[in-house]
Amino acid sequence: MVSFTRPTFKFSPPEIRLGVDDLHANGMHEDHRFDDHSMDFCELMVHDEQEAMTDGCACISVGAAKLVCKSMKLVRWPTAFQARINGAKGMWYISAPYETTKPEHLDIWIEIRKSQLKVQFRDEDMHVDTCELDRWSFDVVSWGKPLQVSENHRDFVQILEDRGVPRNTLEDLVQIGLDLCTDELASIVHYPVALTLWRHKYFARQEVARVNRMQVRGLPIEISLRTHVLVDEAGYKPPEGPILAKAVTYMVETNLQDIRSHIGAPCSSSTTVVGIADHMGQLEPGEVYFALSQPLSRGEGEDKVCSVFTGKEVLVARHPTLRGSEIQRVRCVYKPGLAHLKDVIVMSTKGQVPLASKLQGGDYDGDKFWVCADPRLVEPFRDAPILKQDGIEEFGIERDSTTLSDLAADSVGSASHAQAWLAKAFEFSLKVNMLGTITNRFYKLSYSEQTLWSPLVKSVLDLRDTIIDAPKNGYSFNHGAFNSYLKSKGFPTYGEMPPPRFQHNIESVHPNPEIDFTPATLLEAVRPPKSQHLRPRAALHIKVDVLFYVINPTIERILLHLKASLAPADKLDSDPDLEHPLRQLESLPSSFLAELKIDSHLERKVLLKALDRVNNKHWLKIWLSKSAVLPPTAAEHAAALATCFAAYDAVAPTSASWYWHSRNAPKAPSNWECFKVAVLAGEGKKKRKFMMQMAKDTVIYLKSFSESGRKVVQLVAGVKKPKRPKGCVAGIRDLENDDGGAEVDGNGEEDRET
Numbered sequence: 001m002v003s004f005t006r007p008t009f010k011f012s013p014p015e016i017r018l019g020v021d022d023l024h025a026n027g028m029h030e031d032h033r034f035d036d037h038s039m040d041f042c043e044l045m046v047h048d049e050q051e052a053m054t055d056g057c058a059c060i061s062v063g064a065a066k067l068v069c070k071s072m073k074l075v076r077w078p079t080a081f082q083a084r085i086n087g088a089k090g091m092w093y094i095s096a097p098y099e100t101t102k103p104e105h106l107d108i109w110i111e112i113r114k115s116q117l118k119v120q121f122r123d124e125d126m127h128v129d130t131c132e133l134d135r136w137s138f139d140v141v142s143w144g145k146p147l148q149v150s151e152n153h154r155d156f157v158q159i160l161e162d163r164g165v166p167r168n169t170l171e172d173l174v175q176i177g178l179d180l181c182t183d184e185l186a187s188i189v190h191y192p193v194a195l196t197l198w199r200h201k202y203f204a205r206q207e208v209a210r211v212n213r214m215q216v217r218g219l220p221i222e223i224s225l226r227t228h229v230l231v232d233e234a235g236y237k238p239p240e241g242p243i244l245a246k247a248v249t250y251m252v253e254t255n256l257q258d259i260r261s262h263i264g265a266p267c268s269s270s271t272t273v274v275g276i277a278d279h280m281g282q283l284e285p286g287e288v289y290f291a292l293s294q295p296l297s298r299g300e301g302e303d304k305v306c307s308v309f310t311g312k313e314v315l316v317a318r319h320p321t322l323r324g325s326e327i328q329r330v331r332c333v334y335k336p337g338l339a340h341l342k343d344v345i346v347m348s349t350k351g352q353v354p355l356a357s358k359l360q361g362g363d364y365d366g367d368k369f370w371v372c373a374d375p376r377l378v379e380p381f382r383d384a385p386i387l388k389q390d391g392i393e394e395f396g397i398e399r400d401s402t403t404l405s406d407l408a409a410d411s412v413g414s415a416s417h418a419q420a421w422l423a424k425a426f427e428f429s430l431k432v433n434m435l436g437t438i439t440n441r442f443y444k445l446s447y448s449e450q451t452l453w454s455p456l457v458k459s460v461l462d463l464r465d466t467i468i469d470a471p472k473n474g475y476s477f478n479h480g481a482f483n484s485y486l487k488s489k490g491f492p493t494y495g496e497m498p499p500p501r502f503q504h505n506i507e508s509v510h511p512n513p514e515i516d517f518t519p520a521t522l523l524e525a526v527r528p529p530k531s532q533h534l535r536p537r538a539a540l541h542i543k544v545d546v547l548f549y550v551i552n553p554t555i556e557r558i559l560l561h562l563k564a565s566l567a568p569a570d571k572l573d574s575d576p577d578l579e580h581p582l583r584q585l586e587s588l589p590s591s592f593l594a595e596l597k598i599d600s601h602l603e604r605k606v607l608l609k610a611l612d613r614v615n616n617k618h619w620l621k622i623w624l625s626k627s628a629v630l631p632p633t634a635a636e637h638a639a640a641l642a643t644c645f646a647a648y649d650a651v652a653p654t655s656a657s658w659y660w661h662s663r664n665a666p667k668a669p670s671n672w673e674c675f676k677v678a679v680l681a682g683e684g685k686k687k688r689k690f691m692m693q694m695a696k697d698t699v700i701y702l703k704s705f706s707e708s709g710r711k712v713v714q715l716v717a718g719v720k721k722p723k724r725p726k727g728c729v730a731g732i733r734d735l736e737n738d739d740g741g742a743e744v745d746g747n748g749e750e751d752r753e754t
């Protein structure tokens with residue numbers, strides 16, 4: 001995956017501490033105080049003295065870190081950066097507190113450990129006279145920010161139950177999260193401010209991605225942007241606008257379907273954080289250091305905010321988590337020498353195996369870890385043994401050990417050598433990736449056997465862990481080899497394993513069109529099945545139990561309440577705010593209308609006929625063409641819309657009165673444009689969508705200046721944050737792949753004497 005980097009400060013060769021040795025496993029006994037003693041811990045991972053305990057992370061001086069922050073114009077200085085520099089990558093953390101006065105930390109230098117080197121450096125890169133400074137640019141991928149509350153992921157649920165957490169505890173946590181969601185959704189129907197905040201919370205990323213693609217006229221295709229227009233700009237409330245009510249229903253169902261897909265629960269005492277290694281050797285096996293720069297954001301309805309992890313026992317995991325041993329219970333301790341490291345979790349470098357390696361084979365080059373201090377989950381949890389893995393020969397995996405020099409038929413670096421390398425690279429890259437197939441096999445197998453510890457489950461997980469880095473290691477493994485391995489081990493065929501009930505229920509709302517052309521509505525999917533479960537709940541898979549007995553019933557209640565709350569919108573046949581121009585014109589004295597040379601009844605009659613022609617000839621044709629066997633292309637659709645808009649705009653009044661062309665403000669719609677909307681609004685449901693698409697701006701003008709609309713617009717505007725200035729990026733919750741307003745000079749250089 002390609003990630004975006006920000007070029008910042010450029011180091012010079014004397015400031016590079018290249019090839020710093022990694023700390024290695026010292027063989028110290030692991031911490032066994034939280035082990036599950038009912039399991040066999042004899043078959044542990046083999047102690048490897050070459051195991052790098054600092055894989056992927058190193059120090060950067062405080063002086064250099066300040067220059068990096070200055071280059072990125074960061075307001076809050078982070079203690080760690082994920083970056084790349086001249087072919088090396090990983091995490092770099094500051095060597096001391098930012099307020100230090102010691103010269104050795106204020107000097108400009110950076111360490112690059114051997115485990116961070118991905119390509120061999122050129123000799124000329126290490127000399128000032130011959131190096132290219134751009135190669136020594138510290139290109140930042142991400143940096144430490146204040147942390148947010150995380151959730152109990154769906155893959156954690158089965159492992160937590162397997163490791164001793166009672167099922168009712170897990171169900172209670174899910175129910176608490178659903179209760180918060182219920183209260184939140186109950187408020188968005190009647191309170192526009194709550195709706196705006198909720199929409200921004202869950203749909204801001206989609207809005208940012210599509211805001212530049214909004215069409216000039218008509219309501220936005222993106223539902224959340226459509227809601228923004230109708231609420232924030234026009235001032236509608238969901239029960240007052242049928243189109244808005246439909247949009248809110250769609251967004252709520254999307255949000256609830258996402259909850260069903262996760263089968264998780266928010267946990268106010270958990271977060272996701274980048275991990276680094278304890279280079280000072282202060283932590284013992286089974287210990288971590290974790291300090292926050294500010295408390296985790298409060299979850300609504302929670303009594304406490306988790307601001308301190310020190311002194312607590314915590315669970316640590318890394319996505320994806322599949323094995324029973326891939327969640328570990330450790331102690332969070334305080335170490336003065338590490339106190340300057342905030343918003344990162346520091347893991348011990350002592351012992352036989354790095355803690356990150358125990359968690360799905362992670363390392364410290366930017367991997368993120370889930371940390372949970374909720375005592376309801378931590379106290380009953382017991383660690384499982386980390387078992388030895390089979391070698392690649394056991395799975396039938398082939399390894400290609402061809403080196404770059406092996407491809408040189410004549411001379412290294414020649415055109416034929418480059419061609420041979422490209423051909424070999426494409427050949428290897430185009431081989432089938434079996435990771436998804438193997439992972440899906442694990443999910444079905446662990447579901448059918450309802451265990452994480454059977455020999456077959458262990459075998460398929462060993463295979464998955466081996467194949468996960470196949471491109472890096474030169475491994476080749478295809479469907480034929482996979483089927484041969486399954487047959488040799490006596491695996492059940494794919495058809496012999498029952499499909500997970502929870503997965504089928506979740507996917508029934510958005511099924512594969514090649515298999516099922518009749519998707520169920522969300523309300524149909526969450527209703528209890530006609531045939532009740534024959535097995536007791538305790539015998540069901542934990543995900544089935546949570547979905548069918550906790551999540552689905554709650555979502556059904558939410559949807560029924562939402563439907564009842566929005567029911568008044570479907571019964572509305574008129575909108576007095578939009579009809580006001582027509583009523584105002586009809587209330588004028590007949591003598592004044594005669595002076596204006598306007599016959600309002602005639603104008604209304606002629607206008608309706610003209611708009612009917614536009615609707616029938618152009619508008620209906622557009623929407624009927626969408627359901628055709630061969631729908632129109634994007635260009636054809638845009639051309640048809642443009643024709644429809646032109647036909648609507650061409651409808652003119654029968655009288656040439658100056659009144660029709662008059663405007664209340666320079667950019668306000670004319671009286672004729674307002675009159676057209678007023679006439680369409682009086683026609684009820686049949687012209688509602690046509691009106692909103694043809695005259696969105698006029699509708700916004702009339703509604704936002706009405707008494708009810710003005711109140712809504714003012715309330716919503718009062719809770720919106722002003723757009724932040726460029727440069728003030730740190731410490732603010734940023735969307736992924738958002739540059740946060742950070743500005744970087746074109747050459748990435750900074751004046752060191754400043």
